[in-house]
Amino acid sequence: MRTVVWQSLSKEQRVSVLERPAITEGKSITSAVEQVISAVQADGDKALKELTLKFDGVAPGSIRVSGDEIQAAASRLSAEMIQALEQAYDNIAKFHRAQIPQPVKLETMPGVVCEQVTRPVNTVGLYIPGGSAPLPSTVLMLGVPAQIAGCQKVILCSPPPIADEILYVAQLCGIDEVYNIGGAQAVAAMAYGTETVAKADKIFGPGNAYVTEAKRQVSNDFRGAAIDMPAGPSEVMVIADEAADPEFIAADLLSQAEHGPDSQVVLVTPSPVIADQVSDAVKKQLQLLSRAEIAEKALASSLIVICESMTQAVSISNFYGPEHLIVQTRNPRELLPLLDNAGSIFLGAWSPESAGDYASGTNHVLPTYGYTRTYSSLGLADFSKRMTVQELTADGLAALAPTVVTMAEAEGLDAHKRAVTIRVEKLQEK
Amino acid sequence: MRTVVWQSLSKEQRVSVLERPAITEGKSITSAVEQVISAVQADGDKALKELTLKFDGVAPGSIRVSGDEIQAAASRLSAEMIQALEQAYDNIAKFHRAQIPQPVKLETMPGVVCEQVTRPVNTVGLYIPGGSAPLPSTVLMLGVPAQIAGCQKVILCSPPPIADEILYVAQLCGIDEVYNIGGAQAVAAMAYGTETVAKADKIFGPGNAYVTEAKRQVSNDFRGAAIDMPAGPSEVMVIADEAADPEFIAADLLSQAEHGPDSQVVLVTPSPVIADQVSDAVKKQLQLLSRAEIAEKALASSLIVICESMTQAVSISNFYGPEHLIVQTRNPRELLPLLDNAGSIFLGAWSPESAGDYASGTNHVLPTYGYTRTYSSLGLADFSKRMTVQELTADGLAALAPTVVTMAEAEGLDAHKRAVTIRVEKLQEK
Structure with missing residues (x-):
């Protein structure tokens, strides 16, 4: 990790040192995704089967996962896993139920009643990435608010084979339309509908560059679908003073770095001692990780900023606008009123990011890449x-x-x- | 206005009869806007002055309107105008203040506190179109929620010369940064900033095809700015039964039709008598309008749908998803729980759309073009x-x-x- 001293930087250097790496999505991705979308629009289910064979190397018997298969998933999970998923479900449900808005109704003048009411988005499509490990936590983060908002139809797409954890959580969330489709073709299917897949009004969920580009394209087409938010690499900023535990901070930085080689990891502290200790602890803990290679790449472009004061640390954070912000200081809650432009804030030594990633109750779908200036943490309002x-x-x-x-x-x-x-005249006639 | 009988239509005909006209924005608009944005990014204020001379035929002495000029506007307005603008301001402020959300804070488990807090978007840019008549009402609809949300900086751009009504409302809303810039160049200036114009985090407001395209382009660039919502032509649907006053309905349909030749106007009623009476009343009232030519063009593609029942009328409305929905029936409030996918709903004979367009308190910036399925009426949450x-x-x-x-x-x-x-181990050591 590179260390910089904030006071020694010029204004331009301060901007450039916190600049995120450019997302250079080649034109090849754009046109590849255009072709996938056109194919799905033209040939529907037939295109989905062909593309799944081509990209996932799988020929699923049917595009839709049967109710029996969904039911059967629970029997293959351990008791610990079921308990963990249900505990996470309960906490996430509690927090999102608390977001149900009060209806607004008032007389702005005598005889002039104005109201604000909410309605669920009717049909929502959830995209859950596949890959080496399943992401049941993402199903919870999308499925629970969809269920609480009362969306009439919830569709889930994920590349086959779909893990039992995902199917089990889908069932917890009352989702019975699960499809063996991944990638841009899944986004296209949900945006435009096919013989089998219902058209969704809005599409949620993370994915690779192709999924992200597909979401961008369908959200720019009025016949397509709305999307949750723009996507970028995941990131964490930690604000720490000398009261912080460097081992904890190192563990938090690494839990972000292991997400992917493009993850952004930044520590801001007025304490050079803490900076050194964290740097050492990161090196040590890195050796223990199965995904050490990924984390190492992310750390190469990561940063420790030594600042002058907590006030300066806050303004650095507000300028950067991190997706995750961990505050490990003597009085973390004191800083909260000053903090802005963050997706989710973790206060104190006992609040690691992974608590919120999985199970505390908050949503882990958050704005990245500086979009925290205008976008919100995913919540009930988005459904x-x-x-x-x-x-x-x-x-x-x-x-x-x-x-x-x-x-x-x-x-x-x-x-x-x-x-x-014309109405007032009619009144006067009476 | 064309009349169709819903029961006699096939499923496909039902879809096509309610289809909105395609927005055919040529590639010429896309590339013209790209050029304007590039020029503003490259040359800042210099480009703004050149483009204002080119497109608005005006060479403003300064890009920014001075505080003195803003102050002087009030002295040139009539007492009635000032009273009207202040009454509208008061009602809109009351309704938007009522939207201030309660913070959410709860323990999802003992010792696990989760919260949801809100922060204003820091810098917002408001675009107010120019043209033949000023639109002070739009300044209210954008400026009031920005003020109540507590946005730190509010910028307003409008093509010169800016009307006194607009300057006066800007002052009411506490906006002191007003710029003599219109069109795509105004959107570019707010999205990227220039020597004079501050960069905005989010841009709001309606405009012509160039403004709309510029908003789309800057919102697709992560260095640009977020925008309020996608734009389409304005539209109204009226649901009426035989208790409705055909003269009122005709007046409401025409107040939508006069917005522009691409305005959409639809009446849904189970009563063929009302359908005929409204059709006649529209023809008569049309003669009285100064913008009759515009309204006539809009009416040419407008529709009267004769349905079987109120239940069917509701499902037609929910399918179409109108920006404005006027319900003139015996018991309009009875239908409210069934209504979905509408921007703003006007209940009963004494609630014309123009009340909400100007002064009842609700916002007149609403999703159009079927975006009501996923987008909200503009409100405090958007700021x-x-x-x-x-x-x-x-x-x-x-x-x-x-x-x-x-x-x-x-x-x-x-x-x-x-x-x-690592944290749990540390705990156990203690």
């Missing part, structure tokens, strides 16, 4: 939409009429004005 | 973002540890597991 409602009485409209008439005149919109005056 | 926070006690972590360890093992993420076990 619903807000509509407004208004109901005026005759008197309410009469009282509001002069305002509407004056403004409609200023904007040159005659018919807008007439929609009010 | 803020949600972050999650967690704080575990040592005991809380110890209780959660087996779950995290089991799941991390299943996902093959060693370091995630170690971040927990």
Whole structure:
């Protein structure tokens, strides 16, 4: 890990040192994904089967996973695994249920009632990556809020063979439409629908560069589907003072670094002692990891920033806008009101990122790549939409009429004005 | 207006009859906008001045409107106008203040505290179109929630000369950075910043095809800015039964039709009598409008649907997903729980769309073009973002540890597991 002293950097250096590596998705990915999407739009299920054979090397008997197969998954899991998944499910459900919004209803003037109501997104599509290890935690993070929001139809796509953990969590979340499809073809199937796969209104979930590009393309097409948020490599920033435990910090940095070679890992501390101790501890702990090679690559572009004060540490964090922010200081809660532009914040020595990644209750789908400035941690709100409602009485409209008439005149919109005056005239006739 | 009988249509005809006209934005717009964005990125203020001269035919003395000019606007407005704008401001502020969310904080397990907090988007850019008539109402709809959300910096761009009504509302909303810039160049300036214009995190507001395309382009660039929502032509659907007043309905349909030749206007009613009466009333009222020519073009592609029942009317509306939905029936509130996929709903005879367009309190920036399935009516939430926070006690972590360890093992993420076990071991040492 490279160490820099913040005070010694120029303004330009400060910007460049915290710059994320460019996402250089070649034009080859763009056009490959365009071709996959066109194929799925043209040939539906037939294209899905061909692409699954081509990309996943599997010819699934059927695109849809049967109810029996989903049911059978539980019998192949250990008791510990079932208990763990259910504990995580319970905590995530509690936290997301607490996000159910109060309806808003008020009279802005006598006789003018304005309301805000929410409705679930009808059909949502969840994408769960495959690969060397299954990701049941991601099924929980997407499936639980979809269930609590009350989405009518929840579809799950994942490349075959789908792990038992994933099927079991799907069942916990009440998802009965599970499909043996991965990659860009899964996104295309959910965005446009096929003979077998229902069209989704909105698509959620992480994936590789092809999945990300497919989500971008379908979200730019009004016939396609909305998506959860833009994607980038995962990242963590740790703010620590001299009260922090360097072993804990090293473990947290490594748990981010093992995600992938492009993971971003940054420690910000006013203590050069802590900086050195963490650096040493990272080297030691790295040896113990099965994914040491991946973590090592991520660490090569990672950073320790030595700052002057906690105030400066906070402003560095707010400027960088980390996906995960771990605060290991004497009084971490003191800093919370000052912290901005973070996906999820972990306060204190006993709150490692992996608690939130799996089971504390918060969502692990978070904005990355500086999108924390405008995007939110995934939550119940992303599975619903807000509509407004208004109901005026005759008197309410009469009282509001002069305002509407004056403004409609200023904007040159005659018919807008007439929609009010025609009613007020009718009232006066009575 | 064309009349169709829903029962007589095939499934395919039902889909096609409610299909919105394709938005055919030529490649010429895409590349013209690309050029404008590149010019602003390369030459900053200099490009803004050149483009303003080229497209707006104006050479503004300065790009920024001075505080004195903003202050002076009030003195040139009538007392009625000031009263109208302030009344609208008050109602909109009341409704948006009521949207301030309750923070979420709970223990999902003993010692595991999870929270959801919100922060304002720091810098927001508001685009207000120019043209024949000023749109102070749009300044209210964007400026009021930005003010209530507590955005640190609010920038407003509008093509010169900027109307006094707009400057006055900007002042009401506490906006002191107002710029004489319109079109794609305004979006580019706010997305990337120039010597004079600050970079915005998120850009809001309606505009022509060039503005819409510029918003799309900058929102696809991670160095650019987020945007409020995708844009399409404005639209209204009216659900009416035989209790409705055909004159009112006609006025409402026309107030949508006058927005532009591509406006969509649909009436759904089980009553052929109402259908005929509305059709006649539209023809009569059309003659009275200054924008009759525009409205006539919009009406040419508009529709009256004769359905069988209120239940069918509701499902037609939910399928179409109108931006504005006006319900003029005997018991409009009865239908509310069944209604979905609408931007804003107007209940009853005394709730014309123009009340909400200007002054009742609800926001008039709404999803169009079927985006109501996934996007929300603009509100306070769009000017803020949600972050999650967690704080575990040592005991809380110890209780959660087996779950995290089991799941991390299943996902093959060693370091995630170690971040927990290293802490639990330290606890056991004590």
